[in-house]
Amino acid sequence: MSSYVAVGSGLAGLAFALRVAESGHRVTVLTKAQVAEANTSYAQGGIAAAVGEADSWKLHEQDTLTAGAGLCDPAAVRFLVQHAPDAIDWLKAVGTRFDTEADGDLALGREGGHSRHRIVHFADRTGWEIERAVVQAVREHPSIEVIEHAFATALLVKNGVCHGVRAVVSELGERTYLAHGTLIATGGGGMMYQHTTNPRVATADGIGLASDAGAAIADMEFMQFHPTTLYHPQLRSFLITEAVRGAGATLRNHEGRRFMYDYDPRLELAPRDVVARAMEAEMQRLGTWCLYLDLTHLDPEKIEHEFPTIYAKLMELGLDIRKEWIPVVPAQHYSCGGIVTDLGGRSSIRGLYAAGEVARTGVHGANRLASNSLLEAVVFSQAAALSAMADPVEPESLEVAEPQSVAESEAVRIRHALQSIMTQRVAVVRSNEGLKQAESTVESLIEAYRAGLKAPFSQYALETRNLLLAARHVVQGARARTENVGLHYNVDLDKE
Ligand SMILES: Cc1cc2nc3c(=O)[nH]c(=O)nc-3n(C[C@H](O)[C@H](O)[C@H](O)COP(=O)(O)OP(=O)(O)OC[C@H]3O[C@@H](n4cnc5c(N)ncnc54)[C@H](O)[C@@H]3O)c2cc1C
Incomplete structure (x- = not known):
């Protein structure tokens, strides 16, 4: 029996842990806050997979390549889309609930850049539901230990091989976790910006750890901004999922003009970068701080039923989205670049793997297609699990300098x-x-x-x-x- 370590308890870290533990090994999951405090829990829209009758992995592949603007790694994209239906089956087997039609088939939403309805979802809190299910499965697994409030500070790397990780654990102090394989699954780095949809834990720690260890990092300039984030002093950076635009919501300026007509024929469902740039240009042209998302022409019952979280949250702020426009601005949302990995989730350092938002697998190229990231987190973390089990390193205890801080x-x-x-x-x-x-x-x-x-x-x-x-x-x-x-x-x- 070997021992593995995953840093991060979002979907990537926990899917890796479950896959490794299923094969009879031990896994320690280190996570710097409470277990479910992760970008994963905040995902609203859903997870992309070509499971509909009118769909195919080839169409999903084409849409992903188009969004990536010629810079995707075609092999990684094919790997991703071909494994997507299995990823949904795996999530269901772990206990994730998804919305279904009356006949029992999965209900499929549509988002910008997708040529078909293929977004598998659980109302507008898909990430919350996925995280709930994987956390429960991990808690029930006797070979997985989750250590909360354990902050990874350094990778143990010698001669190009990773032997584990050093962490500061609440009430215990500094600890070393030696491992036959180490996964970095620390998510994104939205806190680099003033406005982000990411929670406070998204501080790019994996990029810092990998930089110090000398692992290859690429494509970090491809930072995705989500066009429709709530502009409100009491609730900063609350995301209004793209699925709302998929359901027919329109973008307006303060004069009420549907300004996307002036920027792109695909209107509100143009790719996110196009919509975000159009919004920046429109705000600059008009000298305004925000623009508006209008759902008032949609069926009020449908709004309450399909977007219960958004409806309730904004109602708490006194904004009735059935009757009033939602003020929105673009905000940092997703990091397409990261630690360079191959199809097996291997980084440039032996024994060190990366998966999820922190990894640069090549599937996003210059732009991520909506709802491909939860999918990437499942598919590549499980690939990383297989690679790590196939090539265990003999862990050695190494000296590392104590972490130093500024005031x-x-x-x-x-x-x-x-x-x-x-x-x-x-x-x-x-x-x-x-x-x-x-x-x-x-x-x-x-x-x-x-x-x-x-x-x-x-x-x-x-x-x-x-x-x-x-x-x-x-x-x-x-x-x-x-x-x-x-x-x-x-x-x-x-x-x-
Ligand atoms: C508001 C919002 C909506 C989204 N909607 C969608 C969507 O509809 N569909 C979709 O596909 N994607 C969506 N995304 C993106 C998607 O949620 C993320 O890309 C994905 O969940 C990342 O999963 P992960 O496991 O890589 O990282 P995360 O889920 O972010 O988990 C990272 C984990 O690492 C831990 N950690 C970080 N640093 C350290 C450290 N130094 N030591 C120990 N632990 C550490 C964190 O505490 C956390 O547990 C959305 C993101 C946001 C923020």
Whole structure:
């Protein structure tokens, strides 16, 4: 029996743990907050799979490649879409409930960029339901131990081989977890920006850990912004799923004009980057802070039934979406790039695997097709599990330096400065001058962090450091791109 470690308890980390444990091995899952505090729990729309009668993996493949704007890895895309129906079956077997039609078939929604109805969902809280089911399955498995409030601080890497991970565990202090295989499944890095749909745990820790260990990282400049995030002082960054636009909601400016007519013939269901750019341009043209999503022409009962979470949340704020427009802005949503992995979830370091949002599998290319990420988390974490079991390393205990922090007040200053420059200069619309400025600011913040190292361990400070290292990859990737493609749009490249 071998021992494996997964860092992160979202869908990727837990699917890996279940697959490895099913084969009779032990798994320790380290997670820095409570088990279900993960991007996975917040996913609303659903999970894409060609399971409908009028659909096929070939159509799903084509839609994914089109969204990726020529930069997907075709082999990874094929692997993803061909395994999608099995992934849905696996989730059902684990206990996930999905909405069904009267005849018992899965009810399928449609989202931007998909040529067919293929979004398997559970109302507008699919991620919550998936996380509920996998957490329960993991809790019931005797070979899996989940350690909450365990913050991974370093990978144990020697001579190109990973032997496990070091973590600071609440009430226990520093601990070493040696492993025959180590999975990074730490999710995204939305906290790099002022506005994000991601929860607070999304601090790009996996990118920081992998950077320190020297693992290959790529495509970080392809940062997806979700066009329709609630603009409201009491509820920042609450997502209004694309499925709402799929159901017929329209985007309007404050004058009531359906402005997408001026930008793209696919209107509200154009790919996310197109819609987000159109919204930025429209807000700039009109000098407004937000735009509006209009559901008022839809059947009120359908709104309450299909989007119960959104309906109830906004009602709490005094906004009746059956009668009033929803104020919305684009916000950071998903990181397409990450730790480079192959079809088996292997990173460039032996014994180290990555899956889920932290990985760059090649399936998203320059832009992620909606609802392909939960799917990617299942398919590639299970592939990583098989690879890890096929090639166990002999773990060796290694010395690692104690994690060092800056004072929290300094970390707060650095994080705010980072969020400000990334939001202003490295968001939906970029420019040569803006990227240059961002690069110099990020480097000076990294320098300031290094110069301030003297305080005792602070998770907030170390997360800030990880955000800085990830931001450096985003900015450097954006500066190196010489053409506008997918999510990367630099106004100056249009002029050349
Ligand atoms: C609001 C919202 C809506 C979305 N809707 C959809 C959708 O409809 N369909 C879709 O396909 N995708 C959707 N996504 C994207 C999708 O949810 C994520 O990409 C996916 O869930 C990522 O899963 P994951 O397991 O890789 O990471 P996560 O679910 O984010 O889990 C990461 C885990 O790592 C832990 N962690 C992080 N750093 C450390 C550390 N240093 N030490 C220990 N633990 C650590 C975190 O605490 C967390 O448990 C949505 C995302 C958001 C935010």
